[in-house]
Amino acid sequence: MKKFMIALAFASLxxxxxxxxxxxxxxxxxxxWFVQVGVxxxxxxxxxxxxxxxxxxxxxxxxxxxxxxxxxxxxEIALRAKVQWENGLINSDHQNYKNGAIPFYNGHxxxxxxxxxxxxxxxxxxxxxxxxxxxxxxxxxxxRVWNFIPFAGAGFLRAFDIRQYTPALRTGIENTWKLxxxxxxxxxxxxxxxxxxxxxxxxxxxxxxxxxxxKHHGILSAELGVGINLGKANWDKxxxxxxxxxxxxxxxxxxxxxxxxxxKLRQENARLQAEIARLQKRIKELEDRPTPPAPPARVIGxxxxxVFFDKNSTEIKSEKDVVNLQAVADVAKANGNKVxxxxxxxxxxxTPEINQRLSEGRADVVADKLIELGVPASKIEKxxxxxxxxxxxxxLNRRAVVELK
Numbered sequence: 001m002k003k004f005m006i007a008l009a010f011a012s013l014x015x016x017x018x019x020x021x022x023x024x025x026x027x028x029x030x031x032x033w034f035v036q037v038g039v040x041x042x043x044x045x046x047x048x049x050x051x052x053x054x055x056x057x058x059x060x061x062x063x064x065x066x067x068x069x070x071x072x073x074x075x076e077i078a079l080r081a082k083v084q085w086e087n088g089l090i091n092s093d094h095q096n097y098k099n100g101a102i103p104f105y106n107g108h109x110x111x112x113x114x115x116x117x118x119x120x121x122x123x124x125x126x127x128x129x130x131x132x133x134x135x136x137x138x139x140x141x142x143x144r145v146w147n148f149i150p151f152a153g154a155g156f157l158r159a160f161d162i163r164q165y166t167p168a169l170r171t172g173i174e175n176t177w178k179l180x181x182x183x184x185x186x187x188x189x190x191x192x193x194x195x196x197x198x199x200x201x202x203x204x205x206x207x208x209x210x211x212x213x214x215k216h217h218g219i220l221s222a223e224l225g226v227g228i229n230l231g232k233a234n235w236d237k238x239x240x241x242x243x244x245x246x247x248x249x250x251x252x253x254x255x256x257x258x259x260x261x262x263x264k265l266r267q268e269n270a271r272l273q274a275e276i277a278r279l280q281k282r283i284k285e286l287e288d289r290p291t292p293p294a295p296p297a298r299v300i301g302x303x304x305x306x307v308f309f310d311k312n313s314t315e316i317k318s319e320k321d322v323v324n325l326q327a328v329a330d331v332a333k334a335n336g337n338k339v340x341x342x343x344x345x346x347x348x349x350x351t352p353e354i355n356q357r358l359s360e361g362r363a364d365v366v367a368d369k370l371i372e373l374g375v376p377a378s379k380i381e382k383x384x385x386x387x388x389x390x391x392x393x394x395x396l397n398r399r400a401v402v403e404l405k
Contacts, residue, residue, distance in 0.1 A: 024075055024140055024235035031232035034078075036068040036186060038225020042086055045218040052220070062086045062121070066223055075140040075235050076132050080151070084124040124192075126155025126170055142234045149174040157194050168194040172221075181233055188223040305402045307366050311349065311395070314361035316369065325366070328402055329373035337404040340381045341367045346397040347387030355387030358398075366400040 042062050045052065064087060070080030130151040134144060152171040158164070172190035179185060194217045305328055307321040316322060332339050343363025345355035363382045371377050388397050 025238040026074070027232055027235065032072040032235075033230040034070055034072070034227050035230065036066070036070070036080075036082075036225055036227045038066045038186070038188070038223045040064050040066055040084070040086075040188075040221050040223035042219050042221040045220070066225065070128075070130070072132075075135040078130040078132070080128045080130060080153075082124075082126050082128065082153075082155075084126075086122050086124075122157050122159045124155060124157045124168065126153045126168065128153030128170070130174065140235055143178075145178045147176045147178075149176065157192075166194045166217075168192050176227065182229050184227045184229075186223075186225055186227050188221070190221045190223065192219040192221070193217075194219070307362075307400045307402065308396065309358075309362055309398045309400075311398060312354075312358065313398075314358065314365050316365065322369065325369055325402065326373055328404065329370050329375045332370075332375050332379065332404060336379075338379050338381060339370060339375055340383060340403045340405060341370070342383040342385060342401045342403075344385040344388045344390070344397055344399060344401075346394045347389045348394040350387065352387055356384065359386050360384045362398075362400045366402060370402070 042064065043052065043057055044062060064085050066082060066084045068080050068082040070078050072078040128151045130149050132147055132149050134147045150173050155168050156165045157168050170190055170192040172188055174186055174188045176184045176186045305324045307325065308317050310317055328339065331337065341363045343359040345358040347355060363384055367380045367382050370380055390397055
């Protein structure tokens with residue numbers, strides 16, 4: 001059996017390698033493992049002498065639990081190790097064994113089942129090779145729901161009541177239904193062949209004769225359970241050499257395009273570096289050039305600036321007028337100009353005496369502002385015109401006119 005399992009392993013690896021070269025890429029060793037846990041119903045037909053429907057099914061049923069661990073070496077080939085335990089069905093009498101009696105026969109003619117969970121029962125250990133016909137016939141499909149998987153294997157049984165091991169061969173069909181990437185439901189239908197010693201054993205001395213040849217012991221099982229995928233559960237597409245060459249050519253073409261773009265960028269970078277150097281040189285030349293003398297300030301001649309006031313007021317009406325006075329003061333200080341401030345009021349309102357007083361106050365407040373802005377008092381001349389009607393509308397005559405001389 002050991003040689004058989006080694007041969008199966010090498011055959012599966014070789015088949016997986018050949019197939020993977022054509023369809024999928026092989027995964028690392030720790031990928032595509034699986035665990036199966038299930039329950040079964042088995043029909044035992046000792047020495048294959050009973051009618052399956054009339055005798056075995058009503059009387060020879062037992063129930064058990066199963067645990068299996070396996071690995072898919074390719075989408076088509078897997079190996080699996082399984083452990084099975086069945087509840088007691090036949091209660092053998094060890095004392096009768098010791099006395100040379102055969103507890104299962106009545107005069108070597110009629111088999112007797114003694115269903116009881118207190119005695120009998122058996123365990124099984126087996127190794128199977130699985131072939132996924134769905135993937136072989138239809139090709140690997142990660143999203144396929146149902147898979148049809150025949151299998152065959154070998155192992156041994158141990159009848160707990162008889163306490164000895166017997167070899168076994170098994171074959172069957174597994175169906176799996178995908179629940180998700182990691183889980184599936186499976187249904188195994190299995191037939192197991194073993195020797196007559198599985199029920200008679202050494203103590204029973206049930207040896208075959210010419211008139212009573214021993215037949216094999218058959219077990220038909222149906223198992224339902226859940227499978228869990230461990231590690232990477234799918235298979236990646238493998239590329240042919242022609243596809244690889246095409247990918248490499250496309251990759252090299254893209255590399256050549258990027259290198260051409262890089263060379264253009266290098267050339268542009270060199271041009272910009274030269275332009276920066278030229279501009280830096282020009283800036284240095286301009287910095288080293290002597291500063292030319294400042295042009296003489298423009299002297300304001302007779303241009304006049306007006307500062308306006310509200311009716312019966314000597315307070316400067318707008319900050320804009322203050323800004324204008326600052327400009328006049330700057331020019332006057334820079335050039336030593338004399339400043340003439342002429343105050344007036346509108347003659348359409350008020351008495352001559354009131355208008356005279358308003359014109360004086362307006363000229364005085366503007367002159368004081370110019371002094372505040374830095375114009376020497378000796379450079380300021382004040383003129384009081386009283387009430388006038390020089391411009392329209394009449395309210396614009398409420399002002400002080402500032403002129404440079």
